[in-house]
Amino acid sequence: SQKIEQNSEALNIQEGKTATLTCNYTNYSPAYLQWYRQDPGRGPVFLLLIRENEKEKRKERLKVTFDTTLKQSLFHITASQPADSATYLCALPYNNNDMRFGAGTRLTVKP
Amino acid sequence: DAGVIQSPRHEVTEMGQEVTLRCKPISGHDYLFWYRQTMMRGLELLIYFNNNVPIDDSGMPEDRFSAKMPNASFSTLKIQPSEPRDSAVYFCASSLTGLGIDTQYFGPGTRLTVL
Numbered sequence: 330s331q332k333i334e335q336n337s338e339a340l341n342i343q344e345g346k347t348a349t350l351t352c353n354y355t356n357y358s359p360a361y362l363q364w365y366r367q368d369p370g371r372g373p374v375f376l377l378l379i380r381e382n383e384k385e386k387r388k389e390r391l392k393v394t395f396d397t398t399l400k401q402s403l404f405h406i407t408a409s410q411p412a413d414s415a416t417y418l419c420a421l422p423y424n425n426n427d428m429r430f431g432a433g434t435r436l437t438v439k440p
Numbered sequence: 441d442a443g444v445i446q447s448p449r450h451e452v453t454e455m456g457q458e459v460t461l462r463c464k465p466i467s468g469h470d471y472l473f474w475y476r477q478t479m480m481r482g483l484e485l486l487i488y489f490n491n492n493v494p495i496d497d498s499g500m501p502e503d504r505f506s507a508k509m510p511n512a513s514f515s516t517l518k519i520q521p522s523e524p525r526d527s528a529v530y531f532c533a534s535s536l537t538g539l540g541i542d543t544q545y546f547g548p549g550t551r552l553t554v555l
Contacts, residue, residue: 361541372444372531372546373483418483427496428544430483 331356333421333431341437342409350404350434352419362395362402363420367433373418377404409438444547446532452553458520461550463532464513473544474507474517475531483531489515522554 336351352362361380365373379386379395379402386393392405406413416433423429445464453459465472473488487497492509500507504523509515519526529551533544 370548372533372549373544374546375543378541378543422541427485427488429485432482 331423331429333357333419333429335417335419335431335434337434338432339435339437341439344410344438344440346409348406348409348413348436348438350417350436352402352404352431354400354421357400357421358397359421361422362393363428364391364393364402364404365418365420365430367416367418373430376417406436409436411438411440414438444532444534444545446530446547446550448550449548450551450553452555453522454555455523456521457554458518459522459526459552459554461517461530461532461552463515463517463547465515465532465534466545467513469534469536469545471535471537472509472515473533473535474515475533475546476528477531477549478528486517519552522552524554527552527554 332355334353342348361378363378364376366376367373377386377388377393379393381397390407394403402419414437416435418433419431420428444466447462451459470491474486475483476486477483484499486499487507488495489509492512505519507517529549531546531549533546535542535544
């Protein structure tokens with residue numbers, strides 16, 4: 330069966346460091362992958378989409394990689410700030426209209 | 441645009457009662473999605489609509505759950521009768537085209553507690 334795994338439930342890092350979150354998937358061949366941010370008490374907010382033919386994508390301090398051979402996406406936040414503290418979810422298409430989400434990684438950036 | 445609007449934000453009810461959750465999607469979006477989020481199971485898709493028509497309800501847990509979209513600006517998710525295991529945060533999301541490549545915009549969610 331199809332599975333999406335995010336490396337850990339929680340990740341704690343010091344302000345200014347780079348946070349790296351992992352999304353692994355099995356029994357999928359997605360044409361793209363999305364990353365969302367979710368703050369407590371709020372719905373997920375879309376951050377980035379990366380297609381299978383794109384190795385890397387950047388948006389300000391965010392960088393996403395997509396390795397279809399390893400079946401893995403890495404999500405990096407450089408120069409992290411306490412305001413980056415949130416839960417980050419990866420999502421893959423199940424079919425054209427249906428996205429399936431990972432359980433999320435809760436990132437805490439300590440000042 | 442106000443974004444996706446959900447009501448109520450919090451609902452506490454007793455087992456056996458009927459619960460109705462409401463959603464107003466972003467104007468002009470053709471697709472509407474209902475999700476449930478729990479610590480154990482994460483974010484799960486329950487059902488989605490295209491132009492007010494239910495397309496896939498395979499995620500609806502059982503017959504106690506039903507969803508309707510009478511018009512382009514309103515949808516409801518009903519649980520009757522409710523059970524304690526239905527306690528979760530229910531999100532509504534909408535997107536322009538419905539293709540997964542299109543961004544889904546989530547509402548703030550309804551936190552449901554069934555006692």
